[in-house]
Amino acid sequence: MTTPAYPELNYLNATHGIRSWLLTKDHKRIALLYLISVTVFFGLGGMFAGLIRLELTTPAGDLLAADTYNKMFTMHGIVMIFFFLIPSIPAILGNFLIPIMIGAKDLAFPRINLLSWYIYIIGGSFTLYAIVVGGVDTGWTFYTPYSTSASNTNVLPTGIGIFITGFSSILTGLNFIVTIHRMRAPGLTWFRLPLFVWAHYATSLIQILGTPVVAITVLMLAAERAFGIGIFNPALGGDPVLFQHLFWFYSHPAVYIMILPAMGVISELVACFSRKPIFGYSFVAFSSLAIAVFGFLVWAHHMFVAGISPYAAMVFSFLSFAVAIPSAVKTFNWAATMYKGAIWLASPMIFVFGFLGLFTIGGLTGLFLASLGTDIHIHDTYFVVAHFHYIMVGGAIMGYLAGIHFYWPKITGRMYPEAWAKFSALAVFVGFNLTFFPQFILGYMGMPRRYHTYPPEFQVLNVLSSAGATILAVGYSIPLIYLLWSLKYGKVAGNNPWGATGLEWKTQSPPLTENFTETPIVTEEPYDYARQGAHVG
Amino acid sequence: MSGHVSPKSMYFTIFGALMFFTALTVGVAFVDLGHLNFPVALAIAITKATLVILFFMHVIHSSRLTKLIVATGFFFLLILFGLTMTDYLTRGIQPNGQKGSMITQH
Numbered sequence: 001m002t003t004p005a006y007p008e009l010n011y012l013n014a015t016h017g018i019r020s021w022l023l024t025k026d027h028k029r030i031a032l033l034y035l036i037s038v039t040v041f042f043g044l045g046g047m048f049a050g051l052i053r054l055e056l057t058t059p060a061g062d063l064l065a066a067d068t069y070n071k072m073f074t075m076h077g078i079v080m081i082f083f084f085l086i087p088s089i090p091a092i093l094g095n096f097l098i099p100i101m102i103g104a105k106d107l108a109f110p111r112i113n114l115l116s117w118y119i120y121i122i123g124g125s126f127t128l129y130a131i132v133v134g135g136v137d138t139g140w141t142f143y144t145p146y147s148t149s150a151s152n153t154n155v156l157p158t159g160i161g162i163f164i165t166g167f168s169s170i171l172t173g174l175n176f177i178v179t180i181h182r183m184r185a186p187g188l189t190w191f192r193l194p195l196f197v198w199a200h201y202a203t204s205l206i207q208i209l210g211t212p213v214v215a216i217t218v219l220m221l222a223a224e225r226a227f228g229i230g231i232f233n234p235a236l237g238g239d240p241v242l243f244q245h246l247f248w249f250y251s252h253p254a255v256y257i258m259i260l261p262a263m264g265v266i267s268e269l270v271a272c273f274s275r276k277p278i279f280g281y282s283f284v285a286f287s288s289l290a291i292a293v294f295g296f297l298v299w300a301h302h303m304f305v306a307g308i309s310p311y312a313a314m315v316f317s318f319l320s321f322a323v324a325i326p327s328a329v330k331t332f333n334w335a336a337t338m339y340k341g342a343i344w345l346a347s348p349m350i351f352v353f354g355f356l357g358l359f360t361i362g363g364l365t366g367l368f369l370a371s372l373g374t375d376i377h378i379h380d381t382y383f384v385v386a387h388f389h390y391i392m393v394g395g396a397i398m399g400y401l402a403g404i405h406f407y408w409p410k411i412t413g414r415m416y417p418e419a420w421a422k423f424s425a426l427a428v429f430v431g432f433n434l435t436f437f438p439q440f441i442l443g444y445m446g447m448p449r450r451y452h453t454y455p456p457e458f459q460v461l462n463v464l465s466s467a468g469a470t471i472l473a474v475g476y477s478i479p480l481i482y483l484l485w486s487l488k489y490g491k492v493a494g495n496n497p498w499g500a501t502g503l504e505w506k507t508q509s510p511p512l513t514e515n516f517t518e519t520p521i522v523t524e525e526p527y528d529y530a531r532q533g534a535h536v537g
Numbered sequence: 538m539s540g541h542v543s544p545k546s547m548y549f550t551i552f553g554a555l556m557f558f559t560a561l562t563v564g565v566a567f568v569d570l571g572h573l574n575f576p577v578a579l580a581i582a583i584t585k586a587t588l589v590i591l592f593f594m595h596v597i598h599s600s601r602l603t604k605l606i607v608a609t610g611f612f613f614l615l616i617l618f619g620l621t622m623t624d625y626l627t628r629g630i631q632p633n634g635q636k637g638s639m640i641t642q643h
């Protein structure tokens with residue numbers, strides 16, 4: 001194999017200067033703008049997490065005062081969810097890849113795409129302002145009436161920040177839906193689309209249908225807090241449980257905004273590194289849509305002990321069990337795809353294995369919480385914290401890292417050091433389990449979440465968890481170093497270093513600004529690895 | 538996207554209708570209809586919203602896909618209201634079917 005040459009002309013060097021980036025309409029450059037800003041927020045959220053774990057190494061509240069601790073976990077949650085997890089895969093990988101995967105020059109609305117990044121930055125600035133001037137302590141869930149009438153922290157600027165950022169998410173979703181409907185290359189029928197695109201289509205539906213609800217909810221919260229309009233506060237004639245209904249109507253599906261794109265990444269990688277077409281393509285595709293729709297029917301499983309009626313609790317418990325089915329369909333199909341495949345343990349695939357294990361544990365422990373009886377015991381304990389971190393960190397971030405590693409050669413045209421990437425995948429997996437598995441046990445033993453002190457008998461498990469967080473931090477930091485290193489010193493990747501199918505691998509790496517020299521015509525079925533032949537690399 | 542151009546008269550007619558319903562809302566507020574107070578106010582509001590969506594937002598002359606998208610939005614609103622009501626309408630009913638002593642809202 002001859003070393004491929006780095007393409008002389010590409011989207012990175014097509015134009016120069018800071019203006020050419022800040023005013024770009026190229027979806028690939030906007031993806032990189034997102035990559036940088038989202039990484040900054042990830043670092044910030046990680047710093048808050050570090051302080052939380054440091055505080056919890058001892059049973060006494062000796063590092064952070066109680067109210068400072070409240071601010072730490074609140075800001076950790078807000079930054080990680082609204083400013084890292086929700087935009088991460090769609091706004092970076094989705095933005096970069098969807099037009100290329102469907103053979104288009106750009107998204108349907110390039111200017112709106114750029115606008116969505118500016119909205120994200122403006123919303124982020126409001127939240128950063130709130131953090132700098134003293135923070136907020138309501139928990140990322142903003143439960144009323146505490147958030148409207150008791151908390152004396154910066155609830156309003158944070159709320160405004162989240163309200164604004166929501167529109168960035170809506171615009172991205174809108175852009176994707178229109179693009180997928182209108183801009184597919186000739187021959188690229190719906191059932192020839194990469195499953196990554198299906199997953200993003202489903203994600204976009206949630207973003208468009210769900211985000212306005214949380215925006216209005218935050219607005220009502222602001223109206224009650226600022227003007228005393230009685231919506232949620234019982235003293236003013238409101239109902240605090242109504243806030244929880246409205247909040248979770250968005251915030252449960254929001255978990256699927258985080259995990260569906262990761263599932264899309266996993267589908268691509270499992271097929272590529274097993275050298276087999278994906279097993280049950282249409283089931284995997286439709287399970288994405290099923291998750292998007294049924295994900296809207298389960299929200300009150302967060303409220304079983306909040307005073308909802310026993311009848312409603314039973315309805316939502318049943319529906320929550322039902323929503324596990326499409327996720328299970330995906331997991332079984334991935335396993336069936338790998339069965340008798342020629343598995344290639346390249347670094348992105350190691351992250352995929354991490355995803356599969358952690359997401360499965362996260363999903364199954366969700367069923368514990370969906371059971372009415374069990375939930376009463378473990379509600380608001382560390383069991384819940386462990387559960388959703390297995391989904392959102394073990395699932396979504398693993399998928400994100402898998403995708404970043406898989407598509408890095410396409411994005412930058414260069415390879416990263418494979419051994420370091422494998423080491424990072426391993427460190428993340430080990431660190432993650434050490435951090436969060438003890439929390440399942442702690443929660444089951446009755447340690448509540450959101451306290452800065454705990455009884456001494458819980459210390460061993462908490463120290464293990466904090467030690468794991470250190471390893472996790474190392475696992476997340478190494479890629480930052482070697483990926484940056486690869487920009488200059490990495491081996492030139494060539495068009496298709498993984499020997500993968502799909503239009504994105506047929507164009508040069510990094511692609512031209514217009515992605516293709518001529519509009520591609522699709523004649524192949526998706527994931528045609530049988531025809532693709534033996535492995536490259 | 539059908540390129541349909543509506544005559545100005547249509548906009549004025551709809552505007553007139555919206556003004557009429559606004560006046561009606563205010564008028565009805567002075568009449569005590571008992572249980573019907575809320576449903577009547579809501580019915581007027583829904584009528585006005587429908588007029589705006591169909592005519593001012595041009596949905597009536599749009600493609601079927603656009604109509605489907607609009608309908609989907611309202612379907613999700615129905616889910617939000619409907620499933621929330623599974624809670625509010627059954628507060629105080631115990632699993633054994635009897636009215637319990639739970640404190641009901643309002």
Ligand SMILES: [Cu+2]
Nearest residue numbers: 252299301302
């Ligand atoms: Cu949930």
